[in-house]
Amino acid sequence: MRIDLHTHSTASDGTDTPAELVRKAAAAGLDVVALTDHDTTRGHAEAVAALPEGLTLVTGAELSCRLDGVSLHMLAYLFDPEEPALAAERELVRDDRVPRARAMVGKLQELGVPVTWEQVARIAGDGSVGRPHVAEALVELGVVPDVSGAFTAEWLADGGRAHVQKHELDPVDAIRLVKAAGGVTVFAHPLAVKRGECVPESAIARLAEAGLDGIEVDHMDHDEPTRARLRGLAKELGLLTTGSSDYHGSRKTCALGDFTTDPEIYGEITRRATGAFPVPGAGGRA
Numbered sequence: 001m002r003i004d005l006h007t008h009s010t011a012s013d014g015t016d017t018p019a020e021l022v023r024k025a026a027a028a029g030l031d032v033v034a035l036t037d038h039d040t041t042r043g044h045a046e047a048v049a050a051l052p053e054g055l056t057l058v059t060g061a062e063l064s065c066r067l068d069g070v071s072l073h074m075l076a077y078l079f080d081p082e083e084p085a086l087a088a089e090r091e092l093v094r095d096d097r098v099p100r101a102r103a104m105v106g107k108l109q110e111l112g113v114p115v116t117w118e119q120v121a122r123i124a125g126d127g128s129v130g131r132p133h134v135a136e137a138l139v140e141l142g143v144v145p146d147v148s149g150a151f152t153a154e155w156l157a158d159g160g161r162a163h164v165q166k167h168e169l170d171p172v173d174a175i176r177l178v179k180a181a182g183g184v185t186v187f188a189h190p191l192a193v194k195r196g197e198c199v200p201e202s203a204i205a206r207l208a209e210a211g212l213d214g215i216e217v218d219h220m221d222h223d224e225p226t227r228a229r230l231r232g233l234a235k236e237l238g239l240l241t242t243g244s245s246d247y248h249g250s251r252k253t254c255a256l257g258d259f260t261t262d263p264e265i266y267g268e269i270t271r272r273a274t275g276a277f278p279v280p281g282a283g284g285r286a
Contacts, residue, residue, distance in 0.1 A: 003032040003261040005058060005269075006075060006188065006216065006244030010125060011035075011043030012062075013132040015249030018043035019050035021256075022281075026052040028256040032266060032278070034058035034077060034244075039093040040128050041081040051281035058269075058278050062188060063178075064093050066168035067207075070199050071158055072187065074174045075216065075242075078273035079183025086177040089169055094128055096167040101129045107162040108134070108155075113143055131156050132251055147251055151195065158196040172210045179211055182275020186214040186242055191230060192221035201233055208237040213272060218243025218259040220252075240265050 008014035009021045016024060018035060025033040033055060035047050044059045051057050060077040079086060101120055108115045115137045123140075124133040135150035144150045153160045169177075175185050187207060191198050204215065217230045218241075234241045243259040246252070270278055 001031040001263045003266045004245050004257050005034040005242050005261050006036050007247040009043045010127045012037035012128045013130050015251050018047035022047050022051050025256050026055040032056045034060045036060040036062045038062050039090050053281045055281040056278045063174050064168045065171040065174050067171050070197050075186040075188045076178040077184045078276045079178050079181035080275035083181035086181045097129050100164050100166045103164040104134050104162050175211045184213045184269050184272050188216045189219045189221050191226050214240030217241040220254045
C-alpha cells in the first residue's frame with residue numbers, strides 16, 4: 001500500500017480542488033490519501049464525492065498551534081468534524097485569517113511593495129487565506145522568485161518584517177480537543193528548521209505526555225540525519241512515525257506520494273480513531 005497522510009487543496013492553500021486532488025492521488029498510484037487543509041474540513045465533502053474507486057480518503061485537518069512562542073502544526077485525523085469544542089477553535093483560527101492577511105498586506109505596503117488586498121483575495125479564491133497566498137502575490141509582483149523566497153526574515157517568515165501573528169491553539173489543548181472528538185494527532189514536520197524556529201525535543205516529550213500519537217518523520221523538509229534523530233526520539237517516547245508529501249499542488253515542488261506512511265502505522269491510526277472512519281472510493285465523478 002502507498003499511503004500519503006498530508007495534503008492540501010484549494011479549501012486552504014493548495015492549488016488543486018479537493019476533487020482534482022483525489023483524482024491525482026489515484027493517478028499517482030496512491031492507495032490512501034489524507035486531506036488535511038489548514039484549520040478547515042470544508043473540502044472533505046467534495047473529495048468524498050469525487051473519490052475514485054480503489055482510493056481511500058482519510059479526513060483530517062492541519063491545526064495551527066503555538067508553544068512557548070514557536071508556531072507549530074498539528075495534523076488531526078479522523079475526528080468528528082461536528083464536535084462543538086474543536087469546531088469552535090477551528091472557527092476562531094479561520095476568523096483570524098482575513099484580518100491577519102490584511103495586516104500583512106499593510107506591512108508590505110509600508111515597505112514599498114505595491115501589493116493589494118484585492119490581489120491576495122483573488123489568489124486565495126474560496127480557500128482559507130494565509131501566508132502562501134500573500135507569498136504568491138509577491139511572486140506575481142516579481143519581489144521574490146518563488147513562494148519559498150517569501151518565507152524569509154526579509155518578508156513573511158516568523159518574526160519577519162511583514163509577519164503578523166495569528167490566533168493559534170496551545171498544542172496540548174489541540175491534542176485534548178482532537179482526542180475528545182475521537183481523532184488522532186501527529187506533530188507535522190517537527191524539525192523543519194528551514195521554515196524557522198522549531199520547538200526543542202523536550203517540548204515533543206511534553207506533547208507525548210499530553211497524549212500526542214505520533215510525529216511526521218519522512219518529509220521534504222527533514223534531511224536524513226534529522227529523520228534518523230526523529231525515529232530515535234519516537235521510539236524513546238512511544239510515538240508513531242508517519243511520512244507524507246505535504247502536497248500543495250503547484251505551490252510547492254513536492255509531488256503526491258513523495259513520502260509515504262508504513263501500512264502498519266496507518267492501521268494503528270485507524271484503530272485509535274473513533275470520531276470518523278476512512279472512506280473507500282466508489283468511483284465518484286464530482
